[in-house]
Amino acid sequence: MVIVLFWLMIALQVGLSSTAFAAATPQPLAPLPAQDVTRAGVSVVRLILSYMSTDSTQGGASSTSMCTGLGVLVRSQRITDHYENWVLTDGSLVNNEKKAPCLSSGTGAELSGISIYTSSSYNTQQIIKFDRKAAEISVHCPSGSNPCVDSAALLRFNSSASEPQPFIDLATVTASGQQDHALSLLKNDKTLVGLHPSMEGSATLDGYTKQLEAYRLPVTRSLTDQTLEIGTPIVNSVGELVGMHGGKNVPLHALNEIQSFLNVTLPEITPSSVVSPVHDNWKNGMDAYYQQKAASAHLNFQKAFTANNNFQAAQLFQSMSGQTATETAKAAAPSPAPANGVTLFGLHIPYWQLAVAAAVVVLLVVLILFLLWRVRVHKHQRVLEDELADAEQRATIEAQRIRLAEKEAAQKKRNMSQSGSLATVQPPMVATGPLGNPMLRCPRCGEIVSVDDNFCASCQQQLAPADNKVQQQYGRSPLPASTAGNHAVRSSTPPVRSIADQTTIVPASAIAEQPTVVPGRSISEQPTVDIPDSSAATQELDPEKTVPYSMRQLSGRQLGLMVGAKSDPGIKRKYKPNEDSLFAAQGLVNGASKAPLFGLFVVADGMGGHANGEDASRLAIQTIVNYMLPKISGQALRQSNAYEKLLIDGVQEANLAVHQNNLQKNADMGTTITATLVVDGMAYIVNVGDSRTYLYRPAAGLRKVTLDHSVVASLVEAGIIKPDDIYTHPKRNQIYRSLGEKPAIEIDSFKEALQPGDKIVLCSDGLWDMVRDPKIEAVVKNPDPDPAMTGEALIKAALEGGGEDNVSVVIVQVTEPVETSGMPRLQLVAKPDSVEMPQLP
Structure with a gap:
C-alpha cells in the first residue's frame, strides 16, 4: 500500500508541474472609521477607585467611597513570568500618597482598591477588567510634585503572561491642534448623561459600579467640551497621544510634560526587553490595513489575538481583512477552463490528475483509519490484560482472607470443644446490664440471649425454658405446667424484645x-x-395487660x-x-x-x-x-x-x-x-x-x-x-x-x-x-x-x-x-x- 501511494504522489507531482496559476489583481480594502478611535480606542481605560475612611464620631466605623475617571495604557512590558502595565492619568484622581483628592468630603480617606475597565472596542462581548488591591498597585508622580495632585500620575499593575496589553504611542511631532480630539468613554447613546464622578456611602456602591460599566464606548469629542472627565487622553488623527485633560488647577498636560515624565519613570527598553506582542502586532496590522495590504494585516491581527485571547478587537479586524482577501481572489476570476479539466483558485487541473488526487486521499484515509484501529486494538488488549491481572491479584488476596477466617473459626471451635462438653440443658440466667437493666445471659458463656432462644448463638449451649416469673417479667404468658419442661411447645413466632432486652449504646x-x-x-x-430510663426498666410489668409491641397503640x-x-x-x-x-x-x-x-x-x-x-x-x-x-x-x-x-x-x-x-x-x-x-x-x-x-x-x-x-x-x-x-x-x-x-x-x-x-x-x-x-x-x-x-x-x-x-x-x-x-x-x-x-x- 505504501509503494502504491508513493507512485501515485510522483504522478500527481509530475502533473501539477505543468499547471499555470492566474494572477489576481489586488482589490482595495473597505473604508474604515477614523484612525484616532480605531487605533487608540483599545488603550483607553475607565478607572474606578475605592477609598475607605474611618469616622471617629461613629465609634470608629469605616465607610467606602468611590471615584471614577479615565486613563490610558502607555506601556506593557514583560517582567519574568508576568506583564507590568502602566496607566497614565491625572493626579487629582489618585496620587502617590493613596489619599482621596477626588472626594468632596476631604482627603482623609485612603485608597483600598482600583478596578481598571477596558473599553468596549477592546472586547465587545464581555467586560474585561482588572481588580487590584491598593497594596498591588504603585503610583508615581513627576519629580518635584509630591503629592501629584496638580500633575500627571502613573499607576502600575501586573497581569499574567497570557495578558499583554495594547498601549498607545506618543506623537513624535506636535501637530497644529486642529485635528486633535479628546477620546472619551461614553454610553452607547454617546453621552455622559447620568454619570457621577464620585459616590459616597457604602449602601449605593454596588449600583454605582454597575452604572459605570455602561460608560465604555470610545468616542472623540471637542477639546472645549466642559464635561470632559479627569484623565481623558487627547489624540491626533492617527491615534497618537498628544496630551491629557487634567483637573481644575491644571486643565491640560502637554505632550512635552508627558514625554519627560514617561522617560524618567518607565523602565528602560533594552535589546533583551520583551514589549507587549499585542501592541506591536496591533500597530503593524493597523499600518498594513490602512495601506491596503490585506494579507499582511490579517497575519498581524492573528498574532495579536493569539497573544491575548481577550483582545477581541484583533480578532474582529483579522476577520475583516480575511474577508477582503477572499473577495480579492474572487474578483480575479480566471478564464473558463478547457473541457478536459477544471480550474480552482486560478489553477487548471486535468480530470486525470483529480482522479489520481482523489485516489491518494482515499488511500491515505484508509491507511490512517487502519493505523488508528490497530492502536485502539492494542490499547484495548493492554487494558484487558491489566484488568485481568488486577482481578487475579484481588482474587488471590480474597482467597487468603477467606482461608484465614475459616482457620480462625475452626480453631475457635476446637478450643471450645476442648474446654469441655456442652452442659446439660439449663435455663438462661437473669443478670443486670451496664445501665441497671435486667437481661438474660447464657449459663455457659455469659452472652446475651432471648427468652425464646433454644440454643446460645455463641457456644451452642442448649437452653431450657425460663420459669414463669421470668416469662411474666419479659412480657410472655407463663407456660402450662404440663409443658414447662418440653422444648417442642415453644412458639415459632419471632420473639418481641422489650426495651430491657435491647442492646445498650455502643461506646x-x-x-x-x-x-x-x-x-x-x-x-x-x-x-x-438505647439508654432506657432506670425506673421504667426495673418496673414489673403486668402479664395480663402486656401485648406484643406491634399491636400497641401508635400514640407517638x-x-x-x-x-x-x-x-x-x-x-x-x-x-x-x-x-x-x-x-x-x-x-x-x-x-x-x-x-x-x-x-x-x-x-x-x-x-x-x-x-x-x-x-x-x-x-x-x-x-x-x-x-x-x-x-x-x-x-x-x-x-x-x-x-x-x-x-x-x-x-x-x-x-x-x-x-x-x-x-x-x-x-x-x-x-x-x-x-x-x-x-x-x-x-x-x-x-x-x-x-x-x-x-x-x-x-x-x-x-x-x-x-x-x-x-x-x-x-x-x-x-x-x-x-x-x-x-x-x-x-x-x-x-x-x-x-x-x-x-x-x-x-x-x-x-x-x-x-x-x-x-x-x-x-x-x-x-x-x-x-x-x-x-x-x-x-x-x-x-x-x-x-x-x-x-x-x-x-x-x-x-x-x-x-x-x-x-x-x-x-x-x-x-x-x-x-x-x-x-x-x-x-x-x-x-x-x-x-x-x-x-x-
Missing part, C-alpha cells in the same frame, strides 16, 4: 472502629442502641427517616487521600414528653492538598458532632428558631476550629460543608462553599436548596455566562467562601417542611460536576425503597461521567409516620474512621 471507642458507611435502613428496622408517631450514605475517591484520585468526609446519625430528642425524631447529616469537601483536605473535612465534622449531639440529646429546644441556630452555631464552631488549626500549624487547609438537621418533620439546611443539598418531591421534582459560593455561580447570577457553562468554565473549581479562611464565616441557612415521599440529597461537587441535575433526578426518583442503593447509583453515575474528583452522597428518605416509643436514643449510620462520638448526657 465511642467502638464506634470509631466501625466502617465509614453503613447501609441505610429505617430507624425502626436498625439495631437498637413521627415522620420516619431511611438513610443511605456513600463516598468514593473517584477515578483520577483513586490512589490519593479522599478529601471528602460525611456523617449521618438519627435518634430521639431527649427531654420532651413525646420525644421527636431527629437526624443529623453532613457532607464536607476538604481542600489544601495532600492530607490537609482530609484533615480539614474530618476536623469540621468532629467539631459539629461534639457541639450539637450533646445539646440535642440533652433536652428539647423550645424556641422556634433554636434548632436552626444550633446548626449554624455548630458550623461556625467548625470554621473556628479549622481556622485555629491553620494558625497553629501554619497551614492553608479549608473545607466546604453542607449540613441538614431534621427535627420533627422540619429540615434545617446550611452550606458554605459548593457542596449542595437537593430536595426531591414527587409532585415537584428535584430542586437545589443551597446556593454555590463559587466564581462561576456569581457569573451565572450576573448574567455573564449561561448556567450550563459552569461545567466547562476554566474557573469552575474556584470558590470564594469556605471554612477555615477567617475566624467567622457567613453561612447560608434554609428551612424546608418535609412530607412523606420527600428525599434529601447531600453531595460534594464530585457528584453534580460529573452528573447533570436531570440525571440526578432520574436516579433519585427511582422508587427503590433502599436509599443506600440510590447512593450507589449516584456514585456509579459520577464515575461513568469521568470521576475527576472525590464524590460523596447522603440520601435521606422521608417515610410515613412511625412509632417512636421504644426507638433507640441514637443510631449511627456513617462517620469517618477518625471521628469519635461524644459522651451523651
Whole structure:
C-alpha cells in the first residue's frame, strides 16, 4: 500500500508541474472609521477607585467611597513570568500618597482598591477588567510634585503572561491642534448623561459600579467640551497621544510634560526587553490595513489575538481583512477552463490528475483509519490484560482472607470443644446490664440471649425454658405446667424484645472502629442502641395487660427517616487521600414528653492538598458532632428558631476550629460543608462553599436548596455566562467562601417542611460536576425503597461521567409516620474512621 501511494504522489507531482496559476489583481480594502478611535480606542481605560475612611464620631466605623475617571495604557512590558502595565492619568484622581483628592468630603480617606475597565472596542462581548488591591498597585508622580495632585500620575499593575496589553504611542511631532480630539468613554447613546464622578456611602456602591460599566464606548469629542472627565487622553488623527485633560488647577498636560515624565519613570527598553506582542502586532496590522495590504494585516491581527485571547478587537479586524482577501481572489476570476479539466483558485487541473488526487486521499484515509484501529486494538488488549491481572491479584488476596477466617473459626471451635462438653440443658440466667437493666445471659458463656432462644448463638449451649416469673417479667404468658419442661411447645413466632432486652449504646471507642458507611435502613428496622430510663426498666410489668409491641397503640408517631450514605475517591484520585468526609446519625430528642425524631447529616469537601483536605473535612465534622449531639440529646429546644441556630452555631464552631488549626500549624487547609438537621418533620439546611443539598418531591421534582459560593455561580447570577457553562468554565473549581479562611464565616441557612415521599440529597461537587441535575433526578426518583442503593447509583453515575474528583452522597428518605416509643436514643449510620462520638448526657 505504501509503494502504491508513493507512485501515485510522483504522478500527481509530475502533473501539477505543468499547471499555470492566474494572477489576481489586488482589490482595495473597505473604508474604515477614523484612525484616532480605531487605533487608540483599545488603550483607553475607565478607572474606578475605592477609598475607605474611618469616622471617629461613629465609634470608629469605616465607610467606602468611590471615584471614577479615565486613563490610558502607555506601556506593557514583560517582567519574568508576568506583564507590568502602566496607566497614565491625572493626579487629582489618585496620587502617590493613596489619599482621596477626588472626594468632596476631604482627603482623609485612603485608597483600598482600583478596578481598571477596558473599553468596549477592546472586547465587545464581555467586560474585561482588572481588580487590584491598593497594596498591588504603585503610583508615581513627576519629580518635584509630591503629592501629584496638580500633575500627571502613573499607576502600575501586573497581569499574567497570557495578558499583554495594547498601549498607545506618543506623537513624535506636535501637530497644529486642529485635528486633535479628546477620546472619551461614553454610553452607547454617546453621552455622559447620568454619570457621577464620585459616590459616597457604602449602601449605593454596588449600583454605582454597575452604572459605570455602561460608560465604555470610545468616542472623540471637542477639546472645549466642559464635561470632559479627569484623565481623558487627547489624540491626533492617527491615534497618537498628544496630551491629557487634567483637573481644575491644571486643565491640560502637554505632550512635552508627558514625554519627560514617561522617560524618567518607565523602565528602560533594552535589546533583551520583551514589549507587549499585542501592541506591536496591533500597530503593524493597523499600518498594513490602512495601506491596503490585506494579507499582511490579517497575519498581524492573528498574532495579536493569539497573544491575548481577550483582545477581541484583533480578532474582529483579522476577520475583516480575511474577508477582503477572499473577495480579492474572487474578483480575479480566471478564464473558463478547457473541457478536459477544471480550474480552482486560478489553477487548471486535468480530470486525470483529480482522479489520481482523489485516489491518494482515499488511500491515505484508509491507511490512517487502519493505523488508528490497530492502536485502539492494542490499547484495548493492554487494558484487558491489566484488568485481568488486577482481578487475579484481588482474587488471590480474597482467597487468603477467606482461608484465614475459616482457620480462625475452626480453631475457635476446637478450643471450645476442648474446654469441655456442652452442659446439660439449663435455663438462661437473669443478670443486670451496664445501665441497671435486667437481661438474660447464657449459663455457659455469659452472652446475651432471648427468652425464646433454644440454643446460645455463641457456644451452642442448649437452653431450657425460663420459669414463669421470668416469662411474666419479659412480657410472655407463663407456660402450662404440663409443658414447662418440653422444648417442642415453644412458639415459632419471632420473639418481641422489650426495651430491657435491647442492646445498650455502643461506646465511642467502638464506634470509631466501625466502617465509614453503613447501609441505610429505617430507624425502626436498625439495631437498637438505647439508654432506657432506670425506673421504667426495673418496673414489673403486668402479664395480663402486656401485648406484643406491634399491636400497641401508635400514640407517638413521627415522620420516619431511611438513610443511605456513600463516598468514593473517584477515578483520577483513586490512589490519593479522599478529601471528602460525611456523617449521618438519627435518634430521639431527649427531654420532651413525646420525644421527636431527629437526624443529623453532613457532607464536607476538604481542600489544601495532600492530607490537609482530609484533615480539614474530618476536623469540621468532629467539631459539629461534639457541639450539637450533646445539646440535642440533652433536652428539647423550645424556641422556634433554636434548632436552626444550633446548626449554624455548630458550623461556625467548625470554621473556628479549622481556622485555629491553620494558625497553629501554619497551614492553608479549608473545607466546604453542607449540613441538614431534621427535627420533627422540619429540615434545617446550611452550606458554605459548593457542596449542595437537593430536595426531591414527587409532585415537584428535584430542586437545589443551597446556593454555590463559587466564581462561576456569581457569573451565572450576573448574567455573564449561561448556567450550563459552569461545567466547562476554566474557573469552575474556584470558590470564594469556605471554612477555615477567617475566624467567622457567613453561612447560608434554609428551612424546608418535609412530607412523606420527600428525599434529601447531600453531595460534594464530585457528584453534580460529573452528573447533570436531570440525571440526578432520574436516579433519585427511582422508587427503590433502599436509599443506600440510590447512593450507589449516584456514585456509579459520577464515575461513568469521568470521576475527576472525590464524590460523596447522603440520601435521606422521608417515610410515613412511625412509632417512636421504644426507638433507640441514637443510631449511627456513617462517620469517618477518625471521628469519635461524644459522651451523651
